[in-house]
Amino acid sequence: xxxxxxxxxxxxxxxxxxxxxxxxxxxxxxxxxxxxxxxxxxxxxxxxxxxxxxxxxxxxxxxxxxxxxxxxxxxxxxxxxxxxxxxxxxxxxxxxxxxxxxxxxxxxxxxxxxxxxxxxxxxxxxxxxxxxxxxxxxxxxxxxxxxxxxxxxxxxxxxxxxxxxxxxxxxxxxxxxxxxxxxxxxxxxxxxxxxxxxxxxxxxxxxxxxxxxxxxxxxxxxxxxxxxxxxxxxxxxxxxxxxxxxxxxxxxxxx
Ligand code: IPE
Ligand code: IPE
Ligand code: MG
Numbered sequence: 001x002x003x004x005x006x007x008x009x010x011x012x013x014x015x016x017x018x019x020x021x022x023x024x025x026x027x028x029x030x031x032x033x034x035x036x037x038x039x040x041x042x043x044x045x046x047x048x049x050x051x052x053x054x055x056x057x058x059x060x061x062x063x064x065x066x067x068x069x070x071x072x073x074x075x076x077x078x079x080x081x082x083x084x085x086x087x088x089x090x091x092x093x094x095x096x097x098x099x100x101x102x103x104x105x106x107x108x109x110x111x112x113x114x115x116x117x118x119x120x121x122x123x124x125x126x127x128x129x130x131x132x133x134x135x136x137x138x139x140x141x142x143x144x145x146x147x148x149x150x151x152x153x154x155x156x157x158x159x160x161x162x163x164x165x166x167x168x169x170x171x172x173x174x175x176x177x178x179x180x181x182x183x184x185x186x187x188x189x190x191x192x193x194x195x196x197x198x199x200x201x202x203x204x205x206x207x208x209x210x211x212x213x214x215x216x217x218x219x220x221x222x223x224x225x226x227x228x229x230x231x232x233x234x235x236x237x238x239x240x241x242x243x244x245x246x247x248x249x250x251x252x253x254x255x
Contacts, residue, residue: 004182006173007206011238018185018231020064021057022207024199025049027191027215040084045217047092054105054139056221060228064138064181068199072112072146086117089143093123097130104136110177111145138181147201150177176202183207186231190216190223208234
């Protein structure tokens with residue numbers, strides 16, 4: 001670990017396609033409500049949108065796709081909705097893990113798994129092992145995930161590793177639950193809300209943010225292309241000036 005550049009300690013290389021895309025899949029409930037359906041019908045359709053997003057990301061050369069499926073605050077929802085989401089998660093794991101593996105996808109889950117049904121945890125662990133050596137795309141599902149939880153558990157692990165050493169950025173980054181991935185280049189939130197809702201707080205330091213009113217079940221390959229087109233128009237300065245970036249380009253072309 002520690003093989004990835006930290007956006008605050010050095011300037012990462014960037015390309016025209018985001019290497020790591022992180023998405024808050026929001027708007028399932030409203031998608032269903034618009035159709036006079038129960039909220040859970042939106043979650044069911046949301047799984048189909050996940051399949052499409054995974055496929056589109058592979059086709060476009062994305063290396064890491066991270067999806068926020070259930071936040072540490074989502075336990076506050078009505079118990080019937082929470083238990084539906086848990087069943088849907090279990091069913092999706094049962095149905096999709098083999099397909100993910102067949103498509104060369106490495107599967108990971110981040111979040112505090114202690115409150116989950118042991119059957120879910122078992123499927124997650126088995127799926128992670130099954131797909132560990134795949135290299136086409138790393139698909140991470142954030143479940144019972146919270147950005148503050150992640151930073152805190154990393155700080156605590158730094159302390160445990162060396163109780164007398166000062167806590168450093170490098171150590172925190174090493175113990176964050178997604179230390180196996182570079183920081184997200186592009187953060188997408190569907191459903192019209194413009195907030196981070198305790199997603200990857202540490203790692204979003206220099207990500208480009210893209211918000212769309214599209215509800216998650218309606219988000220498709222074309223929506224992803226629109227997000228990528230917006231991303232390509234951004235100038236990622238990482239604290240530097242525009243002139244410095246242009247000079248850097250000129251030097252690169254001359255050599
Ligand atoms: C996102 O959709 C899915 C989860 C949080 C599990 P929502 O369920 O939040 O949908 P809205 O925001 O109520 O429309
Ligand atoms: C964020 O969506 C979490 C997920 C998509 C899993 P929410 O719908 O829970 O976020 P808030 O409550 O509107 O901020
Ligand atoms: Mg929501």
